[in-house]
Amino acid sequence: MDHVMADITGQYIKWYQQATGVEMNPADLMGKPEDLAFPEPRLIREFLHTPGFFLTAPVIPGSQSVIRELNQLYEVFIVSAAMEFPQSLSEKYTWLLKHFPFIHWQQIIFCGSKKAVAGDYMIDDHVKNLTHFKGEKLLFTATHNINMHDTGYRRVNNWEEIKDLFLLKNVSYN
């Protein structure tokens, strides 16, 4: 969910500006760990524990329409490593219900580690989540992973590319 469906980086920037008055430029976040990219990392950690943070996160462009289409052809599961932030559980559930109403509750998985999750494909922004996965792994581009090369995983930069891979004819997975 985070950084793939939910624009957590955009939410960081917005909340950081509200808290400090400092407007961060996404370009300044490139290639840095999510929290350490900000002058006051402590604030970023605080946001993650603050009610409303996950609930009001913007949606990543293209995710709604492409996942709606994927959901017609594939057995889609939405997997979120949400367990570190217990207050996020109900917020993430409500967020999904609001922005992805076509996702049934049977398709939602909130976990700590993603090690016990199986499937044919996993799309994730963190190499640590992809490492143990047995199926095909796709690294979704986020500011924090932009400089990671030679991960061994295919990179997808946006939902248009996922659409091309999974939904258009004459391309890799179709």
Add this chain to the structure above:
Amino acid sequence: MDHVMADITGQYIKWYQQATGVEMNPADLMGKPEDLAFPEPRLIREFLHTPGFFLTAPVIPGSQSVIRELNQLYEVFIVSAAMEFPQSLSEKYTWLLKHFPFIHWQQIIFCGSKKAVAGDYMIDDHVKNLTHFKGEKLLFTATHNINMHDTGYRRVNNWEEIKDLFLLKNVSYN
């Protein structure tokens, strides 16, 4: 979790008595679906959506000590099909923290369907949860499954039997 670690049947009986004055005998529930075993199934469905129901569920005898031991030798994940009852998410998290403090948040999985969960062994009280699992399947005895025979899955009647299987020498899985 439910019917394996959390005594949901015991909780049903207790809440049903509080609501109606009728004390059900566990023997009367044997072999019946969880809700339909009670004269007023509507009440049982209501309990599942009532705050406090999952939070105050009793612990199944033996589960704490055996899971604590399993946790030393195996990579344990606690998987709960919690997504149908969103208010249960935070209650189940708090319940685990209270009764199983040795379980790290990274080991917790709350899902809808368990179809995307992988592992070497799954212990569950519902055949529907075991069906799609690729590893070894163990049916944990509960009132609602007591008459199910020839499921194709090995039955374990209590945590002592799980201890024997996974933790004692000279038995099947050791």
